[in-house]
Amino acid sequence: MKISVIIPVYNAEKFVSQAVESALQFDEVYEVILVEDKSPDNALEVCCQLAEKHPKVKLFQHPDKGNHGAGPSRNLGIENATGDFIAFLDADDYYLPNRFDAERELFKNPEVEGVYGALGVHYYSEKAKEQYYPVFGDRLTTVYKKHGPKDVFPGQIYMLGSFGLFSIDSLTVRREPLMKKMKILFRTTLRLHQDSEFIIRLSFYLDLYPGILDQAVGMRGVHENNRITQVDSKKIKPASTRVLLWKELDNWAAGENMPDNVKLHINRMYRSFQIGNAPVMKKWGMILKYGLTDYKSIRSGLYNINFRKDLFS
Incomplete structure (x- = not known):
């Protein structure tokens, strides 16, 4: 397996090094693609240092050096990926050592076009935990039981809460069917929930199989400045x-x-x-x-x- 890990980077100077190191622990990770999205902090400098230190780390910015959001940044990463498989990771999250355990076996079957797993929660500070523990607790973001690939799309559409969720961080897909079957990758019109919209459409086009659902394969980093955290906690309606x-x-x-x-x-x-x-x-x-x-x-x-x-x- 040659896996390209796509990491969009915005305002994440404190976290991106941990994200990159967590991806580089795997022999299967062929490259880590950082897409720096005009961060207001020193994330670009940190990304440059990571690219200089690690031969597998490649750094990109948008052609106009501007801020375009996570969706377009992931698209840019996919377009520049050269691995056979694509995995995603947010810059303030990180992989656990079992991240690709299920993928190693499942992708031996050529009919498996994607694999998803469970994501845990890590609070970066006591303040973040105090604010957001009532929202996330220590619960897994996961699909509650194993479904066949043809049930994943209708499960997300019809079953909502009873189906469960899987995160972009726990998703790995074959690059060839992704590029061939998806007419549009991540929406450039959505600043939030673009990953949810992508996953729903992806499950319509590709056969996605369950990996490890009962334990975390990665950790979602919760901190005060995470925009999607503010949405989930209803600071943003x-x-x-x-x-x-x-x-x-x-x-x-x-x-x-x-x-x-x-x-x-x-x-x-x-x-x-x-x-x-x-x-x-x-x-x-x-x-x-x-x-x-x-x-x-x-x-x-x-x-x-x-x-x-x-x-x-």
């Missing part, structure tokens, strides 16, 4: 960011060859978050509109639960 996520999925599904009922469900989820994020008066106007034009969708099981949850949030 999650409904407003998820409207954009489901809008992108709704637009994508409309152009894909998939059953109409799947497209309709994705559209209903988009409507649910759209209503949940609307001002009070607009909410009731939207409820009246959708109730008159699509009464069945308002009364349908899981959608109705999300509809009511977002309406009164």
Whole structure:
């Protein structure tokens, strides 16, 4: 196996060295690609030092040296990757020694196009733990049971909380089918949740298999300045960011060859978050509109639960 590990770097001078070292511990890691995204701290200097120290570490920036976000940075890393497999790692997270244990065996089967695992939580400070332990605790980010590859996409779309989640940090994919089947890699229009949107679309195109689900293969670093931490803890209202996520999925599904009922469900989820994020008066106007034009969708099981949850949030 020749694995290219893609690490987007923004405002992570304190953490990126640990991320890189955690990836370099594996013989299978062929290269570590750092994409520095115009950090306001000294992350670029740290990245330069890492590239000088380690022959496997390659450093890139966007052509205009600007800040473009994690999605475009990961795209740039994928475009410059030369390994047979692609793995991802956020600059403030790190791999554990068992990170590729399942992948070594599963990828012997050429039908396996991707493998996902479980992610743990590491608090970088007592202050971060005090603030965010009620949100994350010591729980794994994982899929709750092993599913066949054809069940991963519908599981994420229909089952939501009962299916579980897997993180971009615990995902490894074959580069060839990724480049061949994915018309668009990470969305450049999303600043947040672009990894969730990517994983959902990826599971539609590629056959993804479960790796290690009952123990962490990597650690999510929680600190005060992590933007997605602030979303999950509701410092940034999650409904407003998820409207954009489901809008992108709704637009994508409309152009894909998939059953109409799947497209309709994705559209209903988009409507649910759209209503949940609307001002009070607009909410009731939207409820009246959708109730008159699509009464069945308002009364349908899981959608109705999300509809009511977002309406009164």
